[in-house]
Amino acid sequence: MPNASSKELAELLNGTSTDPHLVVNNISSLTSANSSSVSFYSDKKLKNQLKTCQAGLMILRKEDSNDWKGPSIFVKDPYLAFAIIANFFKKRTDFIAYQDSTALIGNNSIIDKDVYLGPYINIKENANLGKLVTIEGNVSIGSNVSIGSETIIHSQVTIGDNVQIGSNCEIFPGAAIGVDGFGYSQDEKNSWIKIPQIGSVVIYDNVDIGSNTTIDRGALDNTIIKSGVKIDNQVQIGHNCIINENTIIAGCVGIAGSAVIGKNCKIGGAAMILGHLSIAENTTISPGTMITKSIIQEGMKYTSITPFLEHREWLKFAANIKKLDGIDDKKN
Amino acid sequence: MPNASSKELAELLNGTSTDPHLVVNNISSLTSANSSSVSFYSDKKLKNQLKTCQAGLMILRKEDSNDWKGPSIFVKDPYLAFAIIANFFKKRTDFIAYQDSTALIGNNSIIDKDVYLGPYINIKENANLGKLVTIEGNVSIGSNVSIGSETIIHSQVTIGDNVQIGSNCEIFPGAAIGVDGFGYSQDEKNSWIKIPQIGSVVIYDNVDIGSNTTIDRGALDNTIIKSGVKIDNQVQIGHNCIINENTIIAGCVGIAGSAVIGKNCKIGGAAMILGHLSIAENTTISPGTMITKSIIQEGMKYTSITPFLEHREWLKFAANIKKLDGIDDKKN
């Protein structure tokens, strides 16, 4: 693990250091810290752990300074500080450049000398891999794919032709980016004729894409995932969607084709968004909610689930659903 | 790109050509076409693009012929025509037969000489691969698998033992076809004892199967996907299901074991169909709808979602759900 001074950590966190020259070399929980560790205290329920903590340096709120007499960095949000420092230490960890002899790279590719390429990788022609890119084993990458610096592609991922991926992204195992969208036209015999899918996918910087998530390539234009978007596992994003900055999408969500999701939205697990809709900035969609029309007003929260009931109560509810259409007429 | 005469395209489309001897060699949108292109005009909103379009040949409706004075093919549905021609050009593109030296093929296999086999493929014994089959890199194929002519298997796919796949199919990255069905019997200690899954999967011609979709093998008999069925990404199809001709299934759908889906059904995204049900022909199931019993009448549309509400309104709705069971008694 690399060294870091309390001074540089405090600057990174916009915090105040009591002992700027102190040096630490790892980040630990309150219970596993030693004298070389930086730890953090955020939750009052852990006050007893704080008392016996062995950390050399503690990150905490100024108002909690009575609870810890050792070297400190004071910040507003110690939990966020923990995340920032953990990522900082991770980056400082030495990157070991390596290209496995079985990693196949197509013609006319530009590969930075400092990349990690695992075994049984198949990259087609005209690839462009930036500095400190990591590609784990058994990954399949199409033609004309560019991947920005420090991006990590985990194992079993497929990246389709012409996909562009920015810097500092992470794509988790089994994700498939840039597969054909689901577009068909029906002929007179009821057969489905495929509409060519000739767009691709553009992913900006700092995007995470979860395991077994699928993102379709555009039909004519591109599917676009903007900077800072975070997508969990098993999410499906249809062709020509645009997901704007810093929107976060939990597991099992489905977004149908050509939907446009605003910035800073929070989409709960297993929510579904139909195609060709627009969702305003800062919208929150509850887990399991089906969005069937565009949302214009910013900053609102929407929900559609039916609360669960003990099964015998539910049977009564279900029996009464059809009677609902008469409520308004009869009750007055 | 290959050449095609206006005459042969008109025959393909059941249309009328104004200049049968004209030859084109690519299909393009209105804005990117050149004098060697065939383009199409379907949407009145694009009339301005049509005016400045450089295409050598235009596909359009007869009633729009005043808007385009150049060489034309008149058809009923220009959008469908676009799809048909795009697929026609794609097929004419030269197929390059290739077998990567790392592609492993089991004993007693019959492999057509004109196939494409990418790197790090693992095919077990008794395979039968037809003419112009494409198998991309990192694919795993079990024993006794047959794959019909012109079928494309994309990367990271798994095909289980004894699976039969027809011609002109396309299976997208990460799909798993012919994995064990989910069948258990519980013993007296509450342990689940697995029921052997010894059927397989039979896929007819012209079937598309989306990325990360899973199709279970049958318990005793086969799971069957009939001709022309199109299945999107992240769909789960249980053991012993039968999906009949030209049914189309959108993303994130789940179909439990032994369900039989009729011909020409349209199943919306994230819909769920319970096991052992029959769904009549031409049924439309709305996105997110849970089908809990068989549908007998053909050609109907069914829906079950609860409309989404702004969250504070939803809280009132949720609080009243349990009162519903008293509606009928009290309101009269």
Next chain:
Amino acid sequence: MPNASSKELAELLNGTSTDPHLVVNNISSLTSANSSSVSFYSDKKLKNQLKTCQAGLMILRKEDSNDWKGPSIFVKDPYLAFAIIANFFKKRTDFIAYQDSTALIGNNSIIDKDVYLGPYINIKENANLGKLVTIEGNVSIGSNVSIGSETIIHSQVTIGDNVQIGSNCEIFPGAAIGVDGFGYSQDEKNSWIKIPQIGSVVIYDNVDIGSNTTIDRGALDNTIIKSGVKIDNQVQIGHNCIINENTIIAGCVGIAGSAVIGKNCKIGGAAMILGHLSIAENTTISPGTMITKSIIQEGMKYTSITPFLEHREWLKFAANIKKLDGIDDKKN
């Protein structure tokens, strides 16, 4: 196929054998059995098949003994007996130890001499593979992974660092075990800062994990799947979940982070469970049901779906949903 005497099968099943010295060597359905087969009769509807069945040995209920005059084993539950014997024969089938020359194994690994390792496998350092472990082709395994005896890992699976898997487990194609959990903290500019995910996944014995299912590693502690849990395809299990013994989870289920599911629960397809909840033992959750708060009482069944309606009826229902919030006030 291996031999088995009627006596040893009867002991395995806690049943009674009429001809203990009789030997069979395969298990078959009523219609395909021959004189070396053991078959089973459970369903009265198959009585005609029983009459012409050629099996050398029949497993059936004592009360059905009038329907079959040949050698018999009498048991309480012939269907369960069928499953037990099928697994017994499967185990007896000779295991052929094999390590493909392309299977890469990291330093300091301990690999039992009787394992099957397919092609294009990538196992990192410090692996520990027990007796009779099978790993199919194109599998990626991280550092410090242990896999217990007789466990089968199918193709295209990813196993992350430090994951521990017990004995007699089966992990189906495309599953990803031990990928990073979905944890972020938001900074003042609305950017999401990743919380390090440094726990792992511990899987006990006799666990099945379906195709394209994802199980996240814990944030600090481990995600835990206890003995006998069976998980179907396309399931998502978030970080720090604990799934207790013999719980069975059908396809397309999502369980958010830190949920604790009791023993012997049955979770229907596409059900969703929110994070940080506890579900009591023996709970049944209906398919498609969203669980939004903890369930304390054991042994109950819960449901939340809205029954599906023919679409025009549903439109009336949907229009009346908002009126529900006034029901209680107005109807009396």
